[in-house]
Amino acid sequence: MVKAVFLDRDGTLNYDPGYVHKVEDFKLLYGVIEGLRLLSKEFIFIVITNQSGIGRGIHTEKDMHKFNEKLVSELKKESVEIKKVYYCPHTPEELCKCRKPHTKYVMDAEKEFGIDIKKSWLIGDHPHDTEMGVKAGCKTIYLLTGHGKKHLDDLKKSEIKPDFIAKNFLEAAEFIVAQLND
Ligand SMILES: [Mg+2]
Numbered sequence: 001m002v003k004a005v006f007l008d009r010d011g012t013l014n015y016d017p018g019y020v021h022k023v024e025d026f027k028l029l030y031g032v033i034e035g036l037r038l039l040s041k042e043f044i045f046i047v048i049t050n051q052s053g054i055g056r057g058i059h060t061e062k063d064m065h066k067f068n069e070k071l072v073s074e075l076k077k078e079s080v081e082i083k084k085v086y087y088c089p090h091t092p093e094e095l096c097k098c099r100k101p102h103t104k105y106v107m108d109a110e111k112e113f114g115i116d117i118k119k120s121w122l123i124g125d126h127p128h129d130t131e132m133g134v135k136a137g138c139k140t141i142y143l144l145t146g147h148g149k150k151h152l153d154d155l156k157k158s159e160i161k162p163d164f165i166a167k168n169f170l171e172a173a174e175f176i177v178a179q180l181n182d
Pocket residue numbers: 008009010011012124125126146147
């Protein structure tokens with residue numbers, strides 16, 4: 001079995017001005033490459049992203065695929081491999097089963113890649129990321145990048161407790177690596 005880090009996309013890996021979908025707007029956040037390189041010795045990477053901009057008609061599914069390809073190829077240039085990008089194209093009103101905090105894609109990836117969930121981590125900047133990770137049985141890190149600062153109070157009031165709150169991606173990666181050495 002392999003260990004995975006489940007990654008949110010927007011606000012976690014890349015800058016997000018809101019429903020980001022234009023390749024021209026693609027920009028990795030601080031510490032992402034360095035952090036992923038640190039983690040790549042022990043973990044595979046799976047991206048799980050809510051893309052309700054599709055369901056809302058803000059952009060197309062094709063726009064999202066182009067953006068995802070840009071992300072995957074830019075990371076590949078840095079010798080970082082993303083195994084798969086799972087995405088939910090629905091709006092919250094559609095009440096689908098694939099939108100975070102639903103755990104469907106964690107379970108799909110578990111089967112597809114033979115992942116040991118208990119030894120895996122989730123990194124995301126929104127309480128629904130942390131909630132998905134906790135419900136699925138991973139360890140979780142809440143990031144203060146992206147939407148993280150804005151929703152920190154909501155997270156603190158909720159029953160969802162991340163294992164760690166990190167100020168950026170590199171700090172999150174370093175925390176995970178430190179746990180391995182314990
Ligand atoms: Mg996000």
